[in-house]
Amino acid sequence: MYLERLHLNHSPFQEEPDPRFFFPGAGRETTLQSVVLDILGKKRLIKLIGREGSGKTLLCRMIIEQLPDEYEVVYLTHPIGSFDDLLRSACLDMGMDPNVRHDTTRYSDELLHLLHLRQEKQKKVVLIIDEAEKLFMATLERLVRNLGSMPNIEGLNILLAGRPGLDINLEQLAILCDQIDIRTHYELDDLTENETREYLRFRLSAAGLPQEGFDELFPDNIVRKIFASAQGNLRMTNILAEESLQTSCSDKSFMVLLDHVNPETDAPAKIHNQLFTYYQTIRSSKRLLGIGLGGCVFLVLLILVNIRLLGCGVELSPHLTEP
Numbered sequence: 385m386y387l388e389r390l391h392l393n394h395s396p397f398q399e400e401p402d403p404r405f406f407f408p409g410a411g412r413e414t415t416l417q418s419v420v421l422d423i424l425g426k427k428r429l430i431k432l433i434g435r436e437g438s439g440k441t442l443l444c445r446m447i448i449e450q451l452p453d454e455y456e457v458v459y460l461t462h463p464i465g466s467f468d469d470l471l472r473s474a475c476l477d478m479g480m481d482p483n484v485r486h487d488t489t490r491y492s493d494e495l496l497h498l499l500h501l502r503q504e505k506q507k508k509v510v511l512i513i514d515e516a517e518k519l520f521m522a523t524l525e526r527l528v529r530n531l532g533s534m535p536n537i538e539g540l541n542i543l544l545a546g547r548p549g550l551d552i553n554l555e556q557l558a559i560l561c562d563q564i565d566i567r568t569h570y571e572l573d574d575l576t577e578n579e580t581r582e583y584l585r586f587r588l589s590a591a592g593l594p595q596e597g598f599d600e601l602f603p604d605n606i607v608r609k610i611f612a613s614a615q616g617n618l619r620m621t622n623i624l625a626e627e628s629l630q631t632s633c634s635d636k637s638f639m640v641l642l643d644h645v646n647p648e649t650d651a652p653a654k655i656h657n658q659l660f661t662y663y664q665t666i667r668s669s670k671r672l673l674g675i676g677l678g679g680c681v682f683l684v685l686l687i688l689v690n691i692r693l694l695g696c697g698v699e700l701s702p703h704l705t706e707p
Contacts, residue, residue, distance in 0.1 A: 386629045390601070396591035397626040399619075401442035403449055405590050407618075410579045415570045416443060420450050423510055423541045428531055429564050431554065432545040434572030437619025440545045443572070444512050447543070456507055461514045467526040470519075471495055474511055478502075492530060499540055508539030517546035517553070525557050532563025574616030581607045583618070584625055602640055609645045 387395065396405070406412070415432075422430050434440045448457045458477045463470055471491035476482055478498045502509055513519070519527070531542060544550060554566045575583055584607065585598045593601070606628070614620035624645055631644040 386632070390593055390597075390629075392588075393592040394590075395626075396587040396593070397622040397629075399622065401445055403442070403445055405587055406442055406446050407439070407583050407586050409582050409586070410573060410575050412439065412443065412572070415572065416446050416450070419443075419447055419543065419570060423447075423451065423455070423543070426541070428541060429528070429566060430541065430543045431551065431566070431569030432543060432572070433548055433551050433569050434545075435574070435617065436547055437617045438572040438574070439618045440572060441514055444514055444543070444545055447512070451510065454507055456502065456509050458509060458511045459514070460512065463513050463516060463519050463523075465523070466520070467523045467530075470513075470523055470527065478509070496534070503539055508541070510541045510543060512543045512545065514545045515547075516544040517548075517550040519550075519553075521553060521556070524553055525560065528554075528557055528561040528564055528566060532561060575611075575618070575621070576616065577608065577611045580611040580614070580616060580621060583621065584610070587622075587625075606640045606645060613645065 386392075394402075394404070398405075406416075408416075419430055419432065432440055432443065444459070448459070451457065456478070458474050460470070460473055460477070463473075465473075468486075468491050471494070472480075472486070472489075475491055475494045475498060478495075480494055480498065484494075499509060516524075527542070531540075534540070544554075551569060558566060581602075581604075584602055585595070588598055588601070589595060602625075610621060610624045610628070614624055627646050628640045628644040631646070632640045
């Protein structure tokens, strides 16, 4: 095992989010501090957007660690279900009796009651919903609407962390939910090649590798190949680095070689990059796309009307029949 050979204390590229391995570069530390300041400043809704594998979950863990003691965090993942299901999960996390009847309980009232109890104790609540892009549109709309119409109770912040699809969904609700600012957000960018090098160096150093040992273990050509394959995605960078270390250990090599970086792992990163590019294209041309779709729908309806009129023996206007 390469941990023993390199005298490392921990696996440097493990999948499980670990605050010990939080990389402050690539704007991560700035985003962390900005989100914490927004929470302390009583901003009611905060968005954190990033591609799959960009480090959203780890950043949420860091936010929890940095909040003062008077903040209670309700952390929800995989938020699939109705609005009542979402509120029920939050209320249960806040200490609601699990034996209450689901069909007779108004969870919005129960949530307000639990918030009042915490307000009396000078406590504040942060509701973090990870993978929030999975929220049903109806659930997301009710969540934002209720947050906007909720009585002025201090101490409730909601952080929605999700993939770019979350931002698209919220943009569709912008007109309907004008009581709450849902346009501004924080976005986790992919790493550059230099940031990838610093990321690998940071993770290995945090695991116990001396700084001078990095350049020998991961020379520049290896960093370039990992970056070209992962396209700056943290998760793919971790996977490639972990596999290359294991392969180099199996080959009893004292450094990672080009053959140790598995090119077959490129595919998921390229797919993620294509999806992100597609999202940016949709977002930038959303208005034009809407106009085009509207024109297509009108044309289809016009054709259907013409067909129906022909079936009824009605003579069509020359303007509708001539090319």
